[in-house]
Amino acid sequence: MNTSRTSAGEGAGETERIVAEEKAQLDFSQSMSYGDYLHLDEVLGAQHPLSPAHDEMLFIIQHQTSELWMKLMLHELAAATKAVAADQYADSFKMLARVSRIMEQLVSAWTVLSTMTPPEYSAMRPYLASSSGFQSAQYRCIEFALGNKNAAMLKPHAHRPDLLARVEQAYRAPSLYDESLRMLARHGLSIPADHLERDWTQPYAASPEVEAAWLAIYREPHAYWDLYQLGEKLADIEDAFRLWRFRHVTTVERIIGFKRGTGGTGGVSYLKKMLDIVLFPEIWTVRTAL
Template structure:
């Protein structure tokens, strides 16, 4: 007997015996993780925006760790792909603020009392990203002391060489003169700009064909920091738009604190050398 077209397609659409799309993506767990505490309609937006941002940050950390390992092993082509992906993830995070910006001050005020002291300031993933990109600050370990498991992860990023540290070490191993103060140092200390490091990058930028992959690395880092600056700036403007100059729920100065973060430069020599080219 010939199987009808309807029966045939029905057999194809029977997923009862195989892993389904929802099973693979653990959608039951993900889609049941939104638990608003307030009666306000707009809290769902607040939760989903922050949860999706944390998922993007998880991927960012996955890529950053791999990129740093590839730089340390002098495998730059692999690192370039990963860093380009990190920059594109940051673009996604910039646009996430556009969605949150549709929440008006009265709408946020209806939700805020239910947030208690929870704050993005306490994001362990964001802190690890900051540390991996070189913005080290011992005080930023404290918000995670109540969670030893998270503190251990943040501490590991704090104590390890940053992406930029590994790039400078690689440049030195290639025979480019980089100050020893920047290739052998206490990695927990904030990065300090140095004219000797700028001179090392000028060697690369003045003869790009002789140092093509390092030249490309320099531009990947600039692209990465450019995207990170946009992410930070959009954060500031969204917070100011939604809460004005109120203090943050985590106890920070809110907009005033975020504006100070706009002045942080991760890879300073790659910006200052442009004046001398």
């Protein structure tokens, strides 16, 4: 009786034949391998659970992979902001689109962590001491790069001068939105002078004049096509960032309820307040004005 199934032995033989046919390299003793290039020994050896809890491995990998995605996000945001400042539309749009996709990965990561139940988290929580995602220097740099400036948020990094210097640099630099408004001004749109040169460490204040500039762009998208596309890329990023924050809130509430966070914040109550922060206000209010 004929069957379409292949036995394990037959499958192995077929694989060997294909590898030989393709002349695949199998000996990496004298050249760089996949693991060498990616430094996988260091990456895969960086998980060191402190508790006997089975689920701590999930918790560690969730946060380590999120930090890797955030590293890439900062890489793209920095380059995109420079491209916007240089009127390099195509480059900035590609990078900003990638930032939105990275945020989608971070949103999905919360779905994996949400498989951890309250008893499972409680078994490992005492071992975390005061460590918390609230102390993530990379997350703080992302917030600052997107314009959510707050001097108090420098303090969690004061114990590490190297990290503090990096966070302070993001704190003192123009945000992506600041550079976007400068681009609008360079293209003849009326932007208030105090929105073009100001103390970049201060939170952004919405402006009727800025909304009017975006309104002109959105009313005539073909006349301002590149600026119109910039506006939509900014909307995409904030849309994705809101989802990231929301999934964070719901995952934390699902796992710990309304207990205080390990880093000393109110936990869910703090995270819910963060949901109300708007990064690019006129990008959203212009929808109502149209």
